[in-house]
Amino acid sequence: MVTSRSARILVASNRGPVSFQEADDGTLTSRRGGGGLVTGLSAIGSDEAAVWVCAALSDADRRAAAQAPQGRLDAAGHDTGGQAVRMLDIDRETFHQAYNGVANSTLWFVHHLLYDTPVSPAFDHAFTQEWASYLRYNEAFASSLAAEAAEGAAVLVQDYHLALAPRLLRERRPDLRIGHFSHTPWAPAEYYRMLPDEVARDVLTGMLGADRAAFLTRRWADAFVDCCRVVLGATVERPAGGDLTVVHQGRTTRVGVHGLGADAEFLRERAHRPDVGSRLRALREEVGDRRTIVRVDRTELSKNIVRGLLAYRHLLRTRPQWRGKVVHVAFAYPSRHDLAVYREYTAAVRRIADEINEEFGDDTWQPLLVHVNDDFPRSLAAYRMADVALVNPIRDGMNLVAKEIPIVSDAGCALVLSREAGAAAELAADALLVNPYDVVQTAEALHRALTMPAAERAERSRRLAAAGAALPPQRWFLDQLAALTGDAPG
Numbered sequence: 139m140v141t142s143r144s145a146r147i148l149v150a151s152n153r154g155p156v157s158f159q160e161a162d163d164g165t166l167t168s169r170r171g172g173g174g175l176v177t178g179l180s181a182i183g184s185d186e187a188a189v190w191v192c193a194a195l196s197d198a199d200r201r202a203a204a205q206a207p208q209g210r211l212d213a214a215g216h217d218t219g220g221q222a223v224r225m226l227d228i229d230r231e232t233f234h235q236a237y238n239g240v241a242n243s244t245l246w247f248v249h250h251l252l253y254d255t256p257v258s259p260a261f262d263h264a265f266t267q268e269w270a271s272y273l274r275y276n277e278a279f280a281s282s283l284a285a286e287a288a289e290g291a292a293v294l295v296q297d298y299h300l301a302l303a304p305r306l307l308r309e310r311r312p313d314l315r316i317g318h319f320s321h322t323p324w325a326p327a328e329y330y331r332m333l334p335d336e337v338a339r340d341v342l343t344g345m346l347g348a349d350r351a352a353f354l355t356r357r358w359a360d361a362f363v364d365c366c367r368v369v370l371g372a373t374v375e376r377p378a379g380g381d382l383t384v385v386h387q388g389r390t391t392r393v394g395v396h397g398l399g400a401d402a403e404f405l406r407e408r409a410h411r412p413d414v415g416s417r418l419r420a421l422r423e424e425v426g427d428r429r430t431i432v433r434v435d436r437t438e439l440s441k442n443i444v445r446g447l448l449a450y451r452h453l454l455r456t457r458p459q460w461r462g463k464v465v466h467v468a469f470a471y472p473s474r475h476d477l478a479v480y481r482e483y484t485a486a487v488r489r490i491a492d493e494i495n496e497e498f499g500d501d502t503w504q505p506l507l508v509h510v511n512d513d514f515p516r517s518l519a520a521y522r523m524a525d526v527a528l529v530n531p532i533r534d535g536m537n538l539v540a541k542e543i544p545i546v547s548d549a550g551c552a553l554v555l556s557r558e559a560g561a562a563a564e565l566a567a568d569a570l571l572v573n574p575y576d577v578v579q580t581a582e583a584l585h586r587a588l589t590m591p592a593a594e595r596a597e598r599s600r601r602l603a604a605a606g607a608a609l610p611p612q613r614w615f616l617d618q619l620a621a622l623t624g625d626a627p628g
């Protein structure tokens with residue numbers, strides 16, 4: 139039943155739990171996505187009073203949203219896993235400018251330190267228009283949430299796509315308890331300040347419209363409050379034992395930290411199903427009895443895949459004993475191909491991979507196996523085979539792959555991990571930490587990982603798996619909710 143002002147718990151995120159494809163004959167089929175948020179939200183089950191508000195991301199999504207009563211996919215009979223889902227049909231150009239322009243090409247770049255500063259960013263007239271679209275996109279969410287939320291409801295707004303929504307929602311519904319969660323890193327103040335002044339202020343005051351803004355690690359929370367101090371002149375307080383608070387224009391926002399871990403139970407079960415088994419056999423055939431270095435990423439600029447490949451090349455050049463003895467399984471799945479810079483990055487990954495195979499490969503040994511098409515069971519098969527996991531992002535909010543591989547690997551793996559990933563704060567004791575820009579150091583860490591005695595590797599891997607499983611997504615979600623509503627953690 140679709141009712142308004144009846145939801146007690148609301149989640150808002152750009153990408154929702156369901157996406158649609160349109161067949162040639164026009165029929166729509168839905169697909170349920172994975173990821174931490176989807177799993178986390180499953181903690182509240184199919185509570186009728188919980189609603190997830192998300193955006194239509196494609197034309198097929200738009201059609202599905204337009205056909206559903208008030209955008210409610212569940213009410214239209216689509217499989218949403220029992221979840222009440224409202225998909226917002228935001229016009230294509232507004233969405234494009236907000237998502238590709240502001241969220242992915244600007245805020246994502248700022249928080250991951252991705253700009254090539256002599257040439258970009260350049261905040262010109264086109265950006266001004268994109269920013270106006272970003273405001274409209276956030277308003278669409280705020281209006282929908284305001285229409286749907288019951289008196290005093292809890293609203294959990296997710297990520298940099300929706301930085302303005304907390305304030306816009308508070309203007310519409312001051313009675314609500316509003317939380318914002320950032321899944322990304324947060325930029326240091328000197329870097330953040332490259333945003334146009336008004337934009338830098340609006341993003342911060344938008345998020346401070348929440349009662350509570352939360353981050354994956356203390357480091358990102360500290361960077362956020364530092365930006366509030368430097369850019370807004372806000373007052374930051376650190377009460378002993380409590381959340382940090384930011385006081386600005388008479389409002390107080392608490393700033394919290396909730397780490398997110400892997401769903402170990404699900405992964406272990408999923409990794410032993412027959413579809414993973416058949417892919418494992420095929421991969422083993424290709425790798426033979428050689429050692430395996432595994433990486434699995436979206437082909438995302440922040441994941442630093444190119445430097446990872448350069449480190450592998452350096453390893454093979456400087457440590458010839460590994461030639462013919464190791465295979466690097468590198469899965470780099472498509473991401474954000476609407477943006478030219480992502481397409482170019484994908485091409486660079488392929489080019490360097492080809493160069494490495496040409497330089498070292500022969501009839502009996504292919505040093506690098508690259509796959510660019512997403513295949514979850516094949517990723518799990520690679521996880522199971524990993525002797526070494528390579529996770530070297532330039533910067534990452536958390537990075538769940540670093541937690542997942544030790545959980546799934548059959549014999550235990552050594553983890554080479556960027557010190558700039560949020561996960562490093564939790565895994566530092568047993569990972570081999572590297573500076574992601576330092577190709578030589580990364581190559582040396584790969585060598586150390588490959589030569590680690592089996593017993594040490596298994597022991598470290600066991601501890602990494604335990605740390606990686608310590609904060610399952612359901613707990614992450616319930617802790618946030620409890621901290622927002624003031625209830626005891628579930």
Ligand code: G6P
Pocket residue numbers: 153242297320321322473474535
């Ligand atoms: C990663 C980040 C999230 C972000 C998501 C968006 O998972 O950790 O912070 O929301 O990417 O990806 P998308 O493919 O929807 O642009």
